[in-house]
Amino acid sequence: xxxxxxxxxxxxxxxxxxxxxxxxxxxxxxxxxxxxxxxxxxxxxxxxxxxxxxxxxxxxxxxxxxxxxxxxxxxxxxxxxxxxxxxxxxxxxxxxxxxxxxxxxxxxxxxxxxxxxxxxxxxxxxxxxxxxxxxxxxxxxxxxxxxxxxxxxxxxxxxxxxxxxxxxxxxxxxxxxxxxxxxxxxxxxxxxxxxxxx
Amino acid sequence: xxxxxxxxxxxxxxxxxxxxxxxxxxxxxxxxxxxxxxxxxxxxxxxxxxxxxxxxxxxxxxxxxxxxxxxxxxxxxxxxxxxxxxxxxxxxxxxxxxxxxxxxxxxxxxxxxxxxxxxxxxxxxxxxxxxxxxxxxxxxxxxxxxxxxxxxxxxxxxxxxxxxxxxxxxxxxxxxxxxxxxxxxxxxxxxxxxxxxxxxxxxxxxxxxxxxxxxxxxxxxxxxxxxxxxxxxxxxxxxxxxxxxxxxxxxxxxxxxxxxxxxxxxxxxxxxxxxxxxxxxxxxxxxxxxxxxxxxxxxxxxxxxxxxxxxxxxxxxxxxxxxxxxxxxxxxxxxxxxxxxxxxxxxxxxxxxxxxxxxxxxxxxxxxxxxxxxxxxxxxxxxxxxxxxxxxxxxxxxxxxxxxxxxxxxxxxxxxxxxxxxxxxxxxxxxxxxxxxxxxxxxxxxxxxxxxxxxxxxxxxxxxxxxxxxxxxxxxxxxxxxxxxxxxxxxxxxxxxxxxxxxxxxxxxxxxxxxxxxxxx
Numbered sequence: 218x219x220x221x222x223x224x225x226x227x228x229x230x231x232x233x234x235x236x237x238x239x240x241x242x243x244x245x246x247x248x249x250x251x252x253x254x255x256x257x258x259x260x261x262x263x264x265x266x267x268x269x270x271x272x273x274x275x276x277x278x279x280x281x282x283x284x285x286x287x288x289x290x291x292x293x294x295x296x297x298x299x300x301x302x303x304x305x306x307x308x309x310x311x312x313x314x315x316x317x318x319x320x321x322x323x324x325x326x327x328x329x330x331x332x333x334x335x336x337x338x339x340x341x342x343x344x345x346x347x348x349x350x351x352x353x354x355x356x357x358x359x360x361x362x363x364x365x366x367x368x369x370x371x372x373x374x375x376x377x378x379x380x381x382x383x384x385x386x387x388x389x390x391x392x393x394x395x396x397x398x399x400x401x402x403x404x405x406x407x408x409x410x411x412x413x414x415x
Numbered sequence: 416x417x418x419x420x421x422x423x424x425x426x427x428x429x430x431x432x433x434x435x436x437x438x439x440x441x442x443x444x445x446x447x448x449x450x451x452x453x454x455x456x457x458x459x460x461x462x463x464x465x466x467x468x469x470x471x472x473x474x475x476x477x478x479x480x481x482x483x484x485x486x487x488x489x490x491x492x493x494x495x496x497x498x499x500x501x502x503x504x505x506x507x508x509x510x511x512x513x514x515x516x517x518x519x520x521x522x523x524x525x526x527x528x529x530x531x532x533x534x535x536x537x538x539x540x541x542x543x544x545x546x547x548x549x550x551x552x553x554x555x556x557x558x559x560x561x562x563x564x565x566x567x568x569x570x571x572x573x574x575x576x577x578x579x580x581x582x583x584x585x586x587x588x589x590x591x592x593x594x595x596x597x598x599x600x601x602x603x604x605x606x607x608x609x610x611x612x613x614x615x616x617x618x619x620x621x622x623x624x625x626x627x628x629x630x631x632x633x634x635x636x637x638x639x640x641x642x643x644x645x646x647x648x649x650x651x652x653x654x655x656x657x658x659x660x661x662x663x664x665x666x667x668x669x670x671x672x673x674x675x676x677x678x679x680x681x682x683x684x685x686x687x688x689x690x691x692x693x694x695x696x697x698x699x700x701x702x703x704x705x706x707x708x709x710x711x712x713x714x715x716x717x718x719x720x721x722x723x724x725x726x727x728x729x730x731x732x733x734x735x736x737x738x739x740x741x742x743x744x745x746x747x748x749x750x751x752x753x754x755x756x757x758x759x760x761x762x763x764x765x766x767x768x769x770x771x772x773x774x775x776x777x778x779x780x781x782x783x784x785x786x787x788x789x790x791x792x793x794x795x796x797x798x799x800x801x802x803x804x805x806x807x808x809x810x811x812x813x814x815x816x817x818x819x820x821x822x823x824x825x826x827x828x829x830x831x832x833x834x835x836x837x838x839x840x841x842x843x844x845x846x847x848x849x850x851x852x853x854x855x856x857x858x859x860x861x862x863x864x865x866x867x868x869x870x871x872x873x874x875x876x877x878x879x880x881x882x883x884x885x886x887x888x889x890x891x892x893x894x895x896x897x898x899x900x901x902x903x904x905x906x907x908x909x910x911x912x913x914x915x916x917x918x919x920x921x922x923x924x925x926x927x928x929x930x931x932x933x934x935x936x
Contacts, residue, residue: 237469280785302456302477302497305469310493310774314480349786356785373782377772380779384793385469385772393790395735395771395797398612399466400620 237386239295252288252295252382263298264318265290268339269325273375275340276328276355279348280372281379287389292382297321307377311370320366324375327365328355334362425451427932428662428677430648430692433501434918435904435925436683437627437635442929444638448936451675452635453646453665455684456498461628464504464618468773471617474498474505478647479824481687485815485836489718490871493774495685499644500618500627502685503918507615507740508597508624509764510550510919512541514561514749517760517913520811524753527811528715528910531882531891538563540923548625548922549603552595559746568600571609576732576801577742577766583859584745584765591743591765597625597919598738613768615739616775643667649828650696650705651680651901657700660901663692666826679900679936681893682878683925686716686907690817690877691831693888706878706895706903711888713817715879716835717809717912718871720845724852725780725802726861727795734769734777734800740916741804742766748848749914752808757843759808760914763852767802780867801861805848806872808914810841817877835871845869873917878907892931893924900936904928 241248241260250260262270270290278285296304301315308317328351332340336347343351354360355368365371383389387397426448429436436452443450455478464474476495483489496502515534520527542564552566570593573581584591598615599608606622606629615624622629636642645668652661652674662676682689690713696705704712743765752760770776777796784792815836819829837845849866856864880903881887884896887910893902904925906917913920 237467281789282787283790303473305472307472307774307779309472309475309477310490312483312488312490312492352785356783376782376785377779380772380776381469384776384778385467385770390735390771390797393771393794393797397466398610398614398735400610400612400614401462401465 237292237382239291252292253286254288255291255295256286256288260291262290262294265294265297265322268329269322270294271339271341272325272329275343275348276352277375277379279352280376281383283383284379287382289379289382293321293378307381308374311374323365324371327363327368331360331363424662424676425449426677426936427679427681428453428675429681429683430663431455431501431682431684431688431905432499432627432632432642433496433683433685433905434503434627434921436501436681437631438922438925439681439683439904439929439932440635440640441631441638442926443933444635444640446933448933450635450640451677452640452642453648453663453675454499454642454644455647455688456496456644458644459499459504459628461620461622464620466612466614466617468617468770468776471505471773474618479828479830482820482822482830482832483835484832485834487718487720487835487837487869487871489716489833489835489874491687491833491874494718494871494874495687499632499642504618504626504628505616506626506918507738507916508918509740509916510545510595510597511915512561512563513537513913513915513920514559514760516750516752517911520911524758526758528879528881530910531880534561537920537923540926541919544919544922544926548597548630549599549606550595550597551600553593556592557595557744558590558592559749566595568603571596571598571600571738571742572611573742574611574733574736574766575730576734576737579728579730579732580765580801580803580855580859581743583855583857586858587855589745589747589855591745594738594741594744594764596738596740599623609738611736611738613735613737613739613770615768647826647828648684648692649826650692651682653698653700653705653898657698658897658899660898670826679902679932681902681904681928683904685905686874686877687817687831687833689903689905689907691819693878694817694819695828701897706888706897706901708897709885709887711879711886713877714813714815715811715876715910716815716817716833716874717811717876717909718835719809719873719912719914720807720837720841720869721872722805722845722849722869723775723780723802723867724805724849724856724864725800725867726856726864727799728801728859728861729799731798732801734802737766737768739768740764754844754847756840757847758810758840759844761805761807761844761848762914763803764806765803767804769800769802771797780865801856803852805845805852806914806916807841807844807848809912810838811876811879811911812836812838815876873906873912875906875909875912875917878903879910880908881910893928894931902928902932
């Protein structure tokens with residue numbers, strides 16, 4: 218169940234991350250959520266499986282701490298489900314052709330397989346040291362039998378996605394001491410959609 | 416069989432609502448012409464230009480995939496726009512003039528192509544455009560600047576990042592000037608002045624930056640021009656003689672096919688898509704594609720090879736302030752193109768406003784920092800980061816080209832396939848320049864310096880202009896040699912790239928084009 222009580226995004230926090238707001242249909246109503254709020258509310262994924270979500274969250278957390286709770290999986294999943302021209306993942310700048318889902322899913326499958334082969338367990342059960350070891354190997358393309366796009370490229374893409382959710386928001390920017398200075402306040406339409414739900 | 420909807424006839428039909436198309440539309444309606452603009456992307460409004468590097472990506476190319484190959488791929492998705500305003504909606508407004516030595520590469524150096532015009536031909540158009548759209552700068556401080564009217568507005572302020580890096584140039588005996596920007600340093604023609612918050616890449620919603628939504632499109636619409644979004648042009652139509660374009664065929668968002676007729680047709684859909692449309696416009700009269708009797712459509716595709724030099728400084732830099740395009744300019748080596756092993760001019764765009772994320776953001780440049788080390792780095796960099804951008808000249812090569820792929824888009828149209836490589840002399844130019852940039856940063860006191868990859872910045876060529884109809888696609892006004900009333904506008908007509916950002920020149924050339932059209936049509 219996805220109840221209103223699970224939606225933790227206050228108006229203030231919503232404003233600070235609105236550039237990443239995502240629309241979910243709940244009981245026939247449009248609900249605007251940030252990636253973090255979508256994760257907190259356990260909104261259903263559209264593209265990624267549970268295993269893919271846990272793999273993505275774990276490896277991204279090891280690359281960019283804070284990205285799990287910032288909603289990296291919700292952000293990526295939402296964008297993968299968008300129409301090709303509407304997906305806002307940085308991969309569109311890096312020569313990726315839409316649809317992006319196969320690129321992500323094949324990469325996550327390769328990462329999962331690497332965890333099984335080296336540590337006999339999925340990413341979500343790796344120790345911090347084991348995760349770091351795999352990440353280091355991905356960065357340097359040192360994982361044998363890697364069956365997806367080059368691991369170092371996937372590392373780059375996932376790191377960029379994770380930086381989007383952690384540092385690419387008003388709160389993320391201000392959290393490292395950089396004033397955000399937005400020109401445009403978030404759309405009233407988004408607020409009314411959220412307030413309507415509440 | 417698909418039904419084709421035949422629609423009204425216009426005096427001028429323009430494909431693409433970017434910098435060139437919007438200017439031509441405005442001037443044409445002001446001369447009493449009926450004008451229709453077909454834009455492949457969606458409608459964009461100023462209120463859509465949200466301050467976010469993530470949202471900014473929606474402004475970039477979102478149409479049919481463009482295949483890329485070569486040792487220096489063109490980066491179409493980053494360099495092209497999609498929707499009202501085209502790439503000029505997200506451009507950084509670095510409005511520089513080509514230099515006098517940019518127009519005669521072949522005759523002066525035996526390299527590439529000559530332009531069919533010289534700087535003197537273009538200068539009055541630069542002067543008129545800068546008065547209309549507004550540029551802030553300091554012409555006297557730009558000691559390298561070719562002749563021309565002074566800027567209509569004073570230069571934008573230089574913030575801490577620019578002041579810090581400037582010291583490095585000065586220590587090495589190099590000059591810098593304020594960067595001329597089509598961004599208002601003071602209110603100009605009803606548009607407000609800049610707030611210096613560094614969101615140019617996401618599009619400027621306050622009208623301080625001269626993008627088409629605040630410059631020429633309002634004039635076009637006020638004069639009665641129409642625009643149809645989500646309209647993908649597939650081919651140019653022609654009469655029985657093959658010499659006269661009669662209109663275009665396009666697909667709407669639902670895939671319905673339309674034909675619209677016009678007395679004059681302008682392709683201003685940017686370098687890659689213009690060539691794609693021409694190559695796809697095959698007929699018995701034009702078996703190799705329209706305007707391609709020379710086999711030059713698609714050839715001489717160019718970009719500016721660019722590379723970032725980045726670093727950390729002891730001083731606080733406030734790198735989030737200013738304009739994305741930069742604060743300062745250095746063109747000390749611009750006049751010397753022939754450097755032996757290296758060839759071409761280059762310039763430095765210095766102290767670019769920088770955000771934490773995205774392709775040009777702080778985090779992306781240091782992919783080697785991750786895990787527990789990342790956040791401390793980001794916190795330090797947020798206060799002490801600096802960067803500047805090397806922009807080099809590309810050498811026009813016939814084998815760098817746009818062709819049609821075997822693959823098709825959603826409408827069954829062949830995708831554009833692009834191939835672009837830089838030669839050894841251009842590679843040497845980049846190496847030499849970046850080495851200099853690192854020395855500048857060290858001289859400026861950088862505590863740590865690193866460089867980015869060599870990337871493609873701007874797209875040019877593919878439908879080059881020239882005197883000889885056997886060696887070029889269009890004449891000096893953009894009129895296709897093979898056609899009486901088909902014009903090309905935009906950076907695709909550049910026979911060589913120079914090393915300056917192209918948008919100012921795109922405007923100046925488009926003004927020449929439309930005035931020629933109006934004089935002959």
